[in-house]
Amino acid sequence: MQKQQQCAWFLRFPSLQRVLLLLVASLLLQGADSTQKATEDLAETVADTAEQNLNDKIKVFTVATEPTDGYARYLRSARVYDIEVVTLGMGEEWKGGDMSRAGGGFKINLLREAIKPFIDSPDTIILFSDSYDVIITATLDEIVEKFKESGAKLLFSAEKYCWPDSSLTDQYPEVEGKASRFLNSGAFIGYAPQVNALLEEPISDTQDDQLYYTKVFLDEAKRAKLGMKLDTESRLFQNLHGAKDDVKLNVDLDTNQGTLQNINFMTTPSIVHGNGLSKIDLNAYGNYLAKTFNGVCTYCLEYQLEVDEKKLPIISLAVIVPQAVPFFDLCLAGIEKINYPKDHLHLFIYSAAELHDGQVKSYIHKYGEQYVSAKIVISEDQLDERRGRQLALEQAKRHNSDYIFFVDGDAIIDEAEVLRELLKLNKRFIAPLFSRYSELWSNFWGALSDGGYYARSHDYVDIVKRDILGMWNVPHVTSIYLIKHDAFDAINFEHSQFDPDMAMCDSLRKAGIFMYVGNQDYFGHLVNLDNFNSTVVRPDFHTLFTNRFDWTKKYIHSNFSAQLNKSFVIPQPCPDVFWFQIVTDAFCDDLVAIMEAHGGWSDGSNSDKRLEGGYEAVPTRDIHMKQVGLDELYLKFLQLFVRPLQERVFEGYYHNPPRSLMNFMVRYRPDEQPSLRPHHDSSTYTINIALNHVGIDYEGGGCRFLRYNCSVTETKKGWMLMHPGRLTHFHEGLLVTNGTRYIMISFIDP
Ligand SMILES: *[C@@H]1O[C@H](CO)[C@@H](O)[C@H](O)[C@H]1NC(C)=O
Ligand SMILES: *[C@@H]1O[C@H](CO)[C@@H](O)[C@H](O)[C@H]1NC(C)=O
Ligand SMILES: *[C@@H]1O[C@H](CO)[C@@H](O)[C@H](O)[C@H]1NC(C)=O
Ligand SMILES: *[C@@H]1O[C@H](CO)[C@@H](O)[C@H](O)[C@H]1NC(C)=O
Ligand SMILES: *[C@@H]1O[C@H](CO)[C@@H](O)[C@H](O)[C@H]1NC(C)=O
Numbered sequence: 001m002q003k004q005q006q007c008a009w010f011l012r013f014p015s016l017q018r019v020l021l022l023l024v025a026s027l028l029l030q031g032a033d034s035t036q037k038a039t040e041d042l043a044e045t046v047a048d049t050a051e052q053n054l055n056d057k058i059k060v061f062t063v064a065t066e067p068t069d070g071y072a073r074y075l076r077s078a079r080v081y082d083i084e085v086v087t088l089g090m091g092e093e094w095k096g097g098d099m100s101r102a103g104g105g106f107k108i109n110l111l112r113e114a115i116k117p118f119i120d121s122p123d124t125i126i127l128f129s130d131s132y133d134v135i136i137t138a139t140l141d142e143i144v145e146k147f148k149e150s151g152a153k154l155l156f157s158a159e160k161y162c163w164p165d166s167s168l169t170d171q172y173p174e175v176e177g178k179a180s181r182f183l184n185s186g187a188f189i190g191y192a193p194q195v196n197a198l199l200e201e202p203i204s205d206t207q208d209d210q211l212y213y214t215k216v217f218l219d220e221a222k223r224a225k226l227g228m229k230l231d232t233e234s235r236l237f238q239n240l241h242g243a244k245d246d247v248k249l250n251v252d253l254d255t256n257q258g259t260l261q262n263i264n265f266m267t268t269p270s271i272v273h274g275n276g277l278s279k280i281d282l283n284a285y286g287n288y289l290a291k292t293f294n295g296v297c298t299y300c301l302e303y304q305l306e307v308d309e310k311k312l313p314i315i316s317l318a319v320i321v322p323q324a325v326p327f328f329d330l331c332l333a334g335i336e337k338i339n340y341p342k343d344h345l346h347l348f349i350y351s352a353a354e355l356h357d358g359q360v361k362s363y364i365h366k367y368g369e370q371y372v373s374a375k376i377v378i379s380e381d382q383l384d385e386r387r388g389r390q391l392a393l394e395q396a397k398r399h400n401s402d403y404i405f406f407v408d409g410d411a412i413i414d415e416a417e418v419l420r421e422l423l424k425l426n427k428r429f430i431a432p433l434f435s436r437y438s439e440l441w442s443n444f445w446g447a448l449s450d451g452g453y454y455a456r457s458h459d460y461v462d463i464v465k466r467d468i469l470g471m472w473n474v475p476h477v478t479s480i481y482l483i484k485h486d487a488f489d490a491i492n493f494e495h496s497q498f499d500p501d502m503a504m505c506d507s508l509r510k511a512g513i514f515m516y517v518g519n520q521d522y523f524g525h526l527v528n529l530d531n532f533n534s535t536v537v538r539p540d541f542h543t544l545f546t547n548r549f550d551w552t553k554k555y556i557h558s559n560f561s562a563q564l565n566k567s568f569v570i571p572q573p574c575p576d577v578f579w580f581q582i583v584t585d586a587f588c589d590d591l592v593a594i595m596e597a598h599g600g601w602s603d604g605s606n607s608d609k610r611l612e613g614g615y616e617a618v619p620t621r622d623i624h625m626k627q628v629g630l631d632e633l634y635l636k637f638l639q640l641f642v643r644p645l646q647e648r649v650f651e652g653y654y655h656n657p658p659r660s661l662m663n664f665m666v667r668y669r670p671d672e673q674p675s676l677r678p679h680h681d682s683s684t685y686t687i688n689i690a691l692n693h694v695g696i697d698y699e700g701g702g703c704r705f706l707r708y709n710c711s712v713t714e715t716k717k718g719w720m721l722m723h724p725g726r727l728t729h730f731h732e733g734l735l736v737t738n739g740t741r742y743i744m745i746s747f748i749d750p
Contacts, residue, residue, distance in 0.1 A: 057123055058140050060085045061114055062131040063107045065094045069514040070132035077136040077290035088114050095205035104209030112199040119196040126195045129187035129271055132512060133279055137289050138270035146236040147189045153227030154190030154198060156183050157237030157273060164208050171218045178246060178264040179232040183217050185210040186273040187237045194226045234262040238269035241276030249285050255295050256468055258288025280448055283473040284457060297470030300520060305426040313403055316346045316396035321409030322385035324353035324534030326527050326543045327550040332363050334413030334524060342370040346399045350388035354379040355534045386493045386500045397488055404483050410526050411480040418523040422482045425518055431481035433519035435464050436526045437549040443526060444517040445476035463519055471518040476505045479526060487513045537597040538590035544633050555587040556641060557718055564644055574710035578649045582641060582720040588691040592742050595623045595665045604673045618679040621672055625663040634663045638746060642687055655749050663746045668701060668736040676733030678706055683725030683747030690715040691742035698739030706730045
């Protein structure tokens with residue numbers, strides 16, 4: 001009784017009703033944090049719509065008991081086409097039973113009450129549809145025109161399956177070709193008196209609404225009396241379940257606006273319903289329907305929220321490292337880089353990789369106290385990934401965090417504003433696009449295979465390459481994402497077959513929480529875990545081929561590129577001996593550590609089994625790159641980083657890739673081999689990289705070029721000497737008087 005009065009009261013004041021509905025809608029869309037902005041928008045929207053002759057004869061109803069993301073999407077689509085909607089049941093407990101089986105009588109009972117004011121008005125048209133899985137793609141004018149063209153007084157959407165009682169199949173009128181034969185209750189339109197007559201039989205809240213309507217339809221007398229038809233050719237309504245091959249999304253190349261076409265009948269349905277198992281398809285189409293794009297991503301702009309510096313949300317930052325990853329130091333540096341006050345962050349680090357235990361501990365030691373709270377779980381705690389993620393979430397709940405920001409070990413944040421920008425996008429679940437450098441591997445899937453695994457969507461490549469910019473509702477996201485507190489309870493990492501990532505996405509899909517990935521801004525990238533062997537000494541050093549970008553960042557001198565500029569003067573400590581800044585301290589330290597761990601230093605005698613002739617005229621104490629499995633990598637290093645420098649100083653000499661049979665580290669020390677007698681190299685040019693500090697790590701040492709009576713003794717760690725090999729640059733290794741000197745030598749183009 002109460003409910004009926006409310007509806008009647010509502011409907012007697014159409015403008016007030018409009019205001020309230022729009023207010024509710026706006027608030028839902030904007031999130032409660034931005035009431036101010038919502039109210040301003042509202043004023044604008046009301047002003048817009050007041051001029052238009054809206055909904056006077058057409059009443060649009062839907063049912064929603066909760067403001068789900070699907071409901072927000074439905075309301076937005078209505079708003080885009082200036083359609084006023086009356087939502088029935090909002091805030092009420094859902095009484096329609098389990099919709100995946102049957103139920104929905106609740107919807108009928110709500111609608112029956114709601115249309116009472118119109119039932120004597122033969123001109124009033126009632127349009128009803130579900131909302132969680134429905135998108136409107138046309139104006140009311142177009143919808144009504146299609147309805148009138150159908151000749152029906154009551155037109156239902158049609159689908160390919162006879163549901164929920166397939167035994168009724170034969171009672172349905174036959175249809176031709178690829179038409180849809182069976183009634184679907186998700187959307188219909190009709191004149192008020194006919195709709196009223198349709199709803200005349202009682203139904204309990206938990207009984208099946210589709211069966212209820214089906215029975216009316218299959219009663220030939222009633223069907224005729226009501227002028228009831230099915231939209232078998234999807235002129236007005238498109239149900240997507242089982243119709244994947246019937247529809248095609250056309251996306252305009254200039255504007256990125258989409259239209260969904262039924263290619264069997266060349267119709268453009270105005271109301272699209274992701275019934276049954278087709279919700280993921282609807283989500284994918286929905287990324288382009290209802291003017292989400294118009295050249296730019298209009299949809300992205302609509303929801304934006306300014307981050308209020310005085311009321312910054314409390315965020316749980318969860319760093320999850322289920323396995324050893326390359327460049328974890330860069331991952332932690334990315335975390336440290338995030339521009340957000342640590343007194344608003346709770347830090348949680350889960351790492352199952354022994355390799356990273358030390359790094360995690362030292363990060364916490366250094367920065368832990370700055371966070372509101374900091375907790376770590378490391379390999380010795382023996383917690384599996386599922387429980388690690390679960391614990392992160394439990395901590396976020398316990399701290400009453402407004403959000404949890406998951407960052408996995410394979411995600412490297414390059415831009416400090418990442419968190420603030422994600423907050424602005426104002427979604428329950430939002431991820432920035434992260435992908436591997438110059439690869440199509442990314443942190444989202446655009447589609448799912450039947451088994452729930454990866455499938456490529458039509459737009460996947462465009463999104464990853466940033467050929468289109470926007471925000472997409474996708475079925476699977478990993479590696480880095482921000483989740484709002486009202487989605488926490490929906491997350492479930494448990495699953496008998498899926499890994500924790502897939503389990504989480506599965507649970508969010510089932511809860512109707514949309515996972516958005518945005519690619520408008522670049523915030524960082526993923527490292528490549530392929531073939532990463534964490535048991536070798538200094539594993540990052542081995543990954544040049546799989547992670548060239550991060551390898552370069554970690555190991556190549558920050559001034560490297562500047563030296564390629566023709567106006568940069570390359571120092572020449574001796575005639576035709578050029579001096580370059582080429583590698584970082586990390587390069588030097590890692591390479592020395594690799595060699596020392598290997599330990600197979602040659603004995604310094606003339607007999608050398610590693611060489612073809614077995615004889616070395618000018619022997620050193622050394623280890624070849626081949627011996628540590630790094631020769632191929634080093635040749636790549638020569639090609640990528642040494643050759644361009646060579647081309648700057650020895651003009652006209654182009655050999656790409658450079659060849660080198662001998663790449664080796666030399667160790668000089670007083671008690672072993674402290675110096676090297678004068679010699680020529682069998683190379684076109686030689687490079688010599690200093691791997692440690694003179695005056696700190698050793699005393700003495702250096703290289704003397706006899707022809708010029710010129711020595712380079714103040715060598716610098718990470719700097720490279722380059723000189724001609726064979727004729728002019730007769731040279732010797734000067735005496736090391738204390739400590740150990742390491743250099744890295746290559747004889748290039750022998
Ligand atoms: C990883 O490195 C270790 C130590 O060098 C080696 O024994 C092992 O075979 C490597 N594993 C793979 C998969 O290459
Ligand atoms: C790079 O070069 C500039 C100027 O040549 C110098 O001041 C700076 O210290 C160099 N950077 C590093 C990391 O050595
Ligand atoms: C090369 O260096 C000059 C002088 O420092 C600078 O003006 C110019 O922009 C640089 N060129 C490039 C391509 O970086
Ligand atoms: C070589 O240089 C050193 C100092 O740099 C000088 O003392 C010496 O006399 C020079 N020798 C010749 C042969 O020029
Ligand atoms: C060698 O270096 C060590 C450490 O720097 C120092 O203690 C020692 O006195 C040095 N020895 C000589 C002979 O200079």
